[in-house]
Amino acid sequence: MNGAVDLPLGTAELSFTAAGDALVRRTILPSGVRVLTEQVPGSRSATIGFWVAVGSRDERAADGVHPATFGSTHFLEHLLFKGTPTRTALDIAISFDAVGGEHNALTAKEYTCYYAKVQDRDLPMAVEVLSDMFTSSLLDPVEFDNERGVILEELSMAGDDPGDVANERFFEAVLGDHPLGRPIGGDPDTINRATREAVHEHYLANYRPNDLVVTAAGAVDHDELVAALERALTAGGWNLTVEAAPVERRSRTSVELAPALELTVVQRPIEQVNLLIGARGLVATDPRRSTMSVLNTVFGSGMSSRLFQEVRERRGLAYSVYSFAPSYSDAGLFGMYAGCSPSKAPTVAELMRAELGRLASDGITAEELRRATGQLAGASALALEDSDTRMSRLGRAELTLGEFVDLDEALRRIARVTAEDVRVLAADLVAQPFSLVAVGASEEADFAQAIDLPPTSDAA
Structure with a gap:
């Protein structure tokens, strides 16, 4: 590989060899789902991530038609682990614990990622479970209220950490009223005011086929992964025959910001x-x-x-x-x-x-x-x-x-x-x-x- 490889959204198939003879491939399905893999020689494990380009910066105030979504991104990160029509929260946890795997998620300012690391033989299981979570989360009202308490405890823990407090205030001071200046996890006020209706709307609006990016690295066969994903996402209720273009990437031009807080x-x-x-x-x-x-x-x-x-x-x-x-x-x-x-x-x-x-x-x-x-x-x-x-x-x-x-x-x-x-x-x-x-x-x-x-x- 000589130089960077562009990843145009209009190109359905890409394949190239990266440093260390790693094979990198990308497939864009007709539905807009993007799948990228890096097959690394000699690996016996694989890490897979399900991504959406939705983070804390994408939350908004109520506009008279739609409810406020502040805190919804972080709420969803928690709720997708709380069960689907075919798996309880315990079933999801056992799926990975039983094979010595790791699974978790993270909310960032510009994306959310649900990921797992497993042995190569357990990658099909990881695909099935993550796909089920991603497509079919119940967002159960009882679990919603329970998780509100969990998130508030998480925020309290961060609030007791002076380093976390300083970091949040620093972003706010430098970036001002730009959405990137807001805390990723929300704050007690936004979490207390969050409604299941708003979070569910946020879920339906942003967890769609053409929003999804799946990346996997290590011991992974690209064609097998694509086939497994198609089966699992279809089983979760997604119609992958409906054609859609992948969502456009964000503007990458530096924006004008309000004066920083001194x-x-x-x-x-x-x-x-x-x-x-x-x-x-x-x-x-x-x-x-x-x-x-x-x-x-x-x-x-x-x-x-x-x-x-x-x-x-x-x-x-x-x-x-x-x-x-x-x-x-x-x-x-x-x-x-x-x-x-x-x-x-x-x-x-x-x-x-x-x-x-x-x-x-x-x-x-x-x-x-x-x-x-x-x-x-x-x-x-x-x-x-x-x-x-x-x-x-x-x-x-x-x-x-x-x-x-x-x-x-x-x-x-x-x-x-x-x-x-x-x-x-x-x-x-x-x-x-x-x-x-x-x-x-x-x-x-x-x-x-x-x-x-x-x-x-x-x-x-």
């Missing part, structure tokens, strides 16, 4: 301040994503990174310190995190901003570039030892990127990144309005200097 302090009587500082970053398809990977690696990923060395090793101000750069279809973030005592938080905040300023003004060294390239290459190769990662890569390629990038192509892109590319991107980041979020025993006045710090200033 400073947010959440008072908590805890031993540490959970500190997040950052700004808007890159969208998922930005050609500078490889540059961002190098920048993030040099700056805040690993024990040799600048943040770790400056904040933890040289000054002993924090135990955990790192940077991150999540990206979505039309927006992205760049952030820096540290957990430290309240007395040290202002200094740590100033140091993190100053370090990014130095990266923007002075760039990185040839040695840092070489080390980052090696770190990314090794980490990427090791991650792909796991079929879970390969399955997720297929899903992201199909839903968001519109292209498949194998390990060799990813490393080629990273190898083309220059030190000047990293400096220019860092300069673009520091030119953005910054947001600071602190959760702990701090006051807004503590961070006045960190907020006002010029991008290239040094901290004491």
Whole structure:
């Protein structure tokens, strides 16, 4: 495979060999169901995922015709495990437990995925169970009310975690009123107000054949999987003979956002301040994503990174310190995190901003570039030892990127990144309005200097 492979929605069949002689195939059924597989030589297990491009950002307020759907995406993730006309919730759990498999689901900001990892011989079972859940969930009213309590407990658990609180408030501060700024799981108010009617409508509107993307990686035969899916989805009541085009991908153009919130302090009587500082970053398809990977690696990923060395090793101000750069279809973030005592938080905040300023003004060294390239290459190769990662890569390629990038192509892109590319991107980041979020025993006045710090200033 030389270069990325485009995944046009109008092409029914694609097949190519990726790095490591893995065979990648895609089939789009007439009904719009998309099936992608990566057959990995020597594998004895497989991971399969059922995806829809519906996440928390797609929920909406009531409009006079349709009820509000806030919280519905997370509700559905729970409810699809609660039973179908042919399987109880216990039956679903036993199906995977009895073969030593794993099964779960996740709600994200732009998609929902139900997945399982099993031995190769148990893949047909996984297809049957996941298809049944996906097509035929009862959304039982009693289970609905029970699960409301479970979700509220989950939200309470997250609310007791200052790191989770800081992360939610950081997205809100940076992205403002954009739907990506909303919490993925909803909040107690939206969950308490959610109705079965709204969740059921959300289910019917978004869990359709042309919404479904199935990805599988490991010990998987593409033709056998497609045939098994057709049987299982038909058994679940879907009419796969009705032709439909796959749903279009989201716009991948960066959107204009409202001004970011500069400073947010959440008072908590805890031993540490959970500190997040950052700004808007890159969208998922930005050609500078490889540059961002190098920048993030040099700056805040690993024990040799600048943040770790400056904040933890040289000054002993924090135990955990790192940077991150999540990206979505039309927006992205760049952030820096540290957990430290309240007395040290202002200094740590100033140091993190100053370090990014130095990266923007002075760039990185040839040695840092070489080390980052090696770190990314090794980490990427090791991650792909796991079929879970390969399955997720297929899903992201199909839903968001519109292209498949194998390990060799990813490393080629990273190898083309220059030190000047990293400096220019860092300069673009520091030119953005910054947001600071602190959760702990701090006051807004503590961070006045960190907020006002010029991008290239040094901290004491």
